[in-house]
Amino acid sequence: MKHIMTKICLLGALLLVSNHTVAYQSPSAKELHKIRFQYQMFCQGCHVADGRGGKDVPDMRDHIGAFLTIPEGRRYLIQVPGSANSAVNDADLANLMNWMVKEFGGDSAPDGFARFTSEEVGELRKSPLMEVTEYRKMLIQKIALNNGKATEESE
Numbered sequence: 001m002k003h004i005m006t007k008i009c010l011l012g013a014l015l016l017v018s019n020h021t022v023a024y025q026s027p028s029a030k031e032l033h034k035i036r037f038q039y040q041m042f043c044q045g046c047h048v049a050d051g052r053g054g055k056d057v058p059d060m061r062d063h064i065g066a067f068l069t070i071p072e073g074r075r076y077l078i079q080v081p082g083s084a085n086s087a088v089n090d091a092d093l094a095n096l097m098n099w100m101v102k103e104f105g106g107d108s109a110p111d112g113f114a115r116f117t118s119e120e121v122g123e124l125r126k127s128p129l130m131e132v133t134e135y136r137k138m139l140i141q142k143i144a145l146n147n148g149k150a151t152e153e154s155e
């Protein structure tokens with residue numbers, strides 16, 4: 001019995017490590033304060049307080065979470081120049097993006113989506129996207145073809 005328990009625990013630990021996915025959790029009041037402030041300072045000028053965007057700036061409302069249904073869409077949210085090249089550090093950008101997905105995305109994100117971590121964001125923003133418009137179109141087609149169902153990395 002003890003043996004089995006050890007095995008189960010090991011398996012659990014392995015899953016945690018290999019997936020490095022931790023489901024989204026609401027930020028604390030203190031974190032939330034910082035997130036909102038940073039959004040106002042660094043993002044809102046283009047994205048507008050409620051995420052509706054404007055000319056050339058996409059509307060994130062009820063839709064930004066859909067990018068999380070495909071792995072390259074998830075990467076896109078951080079590699080897009082507005083995110084990758086922003087003045088906020090990796091941990092703050094992770095918190096900001098997790099919040100934006102919830103705040104603006106409505107039901108568009110998959111249930112229990114894995115939150116962005118500082119490490120993931122740090123890796124991704126090393127390679128910001130250059131050509132966004134066409135790439136974004138391609139992602140949206142791919143997401144539509146999946147009918148909003150989440151897919152896993154195929155590599």
Ligand code: HEC
Binds near residue numbers: 046060078083
């Ligand atoms: C100078 C204007 C500007 C600022 C400031 C800005 N963005 Fe953006 N953002 C854009 C534009 C324009 C796009 C559309 C893609 C592109 O052309 O880069 C975009 C797209 C995005 C997207 C993808 C949304 C989609 O539907 O494709 C995310 C996520 C994003 N920005 C996050 C941020 C974050 C986080 C910040 C603040 C740290 C920020 N942006 C600041 C202009 C801006």
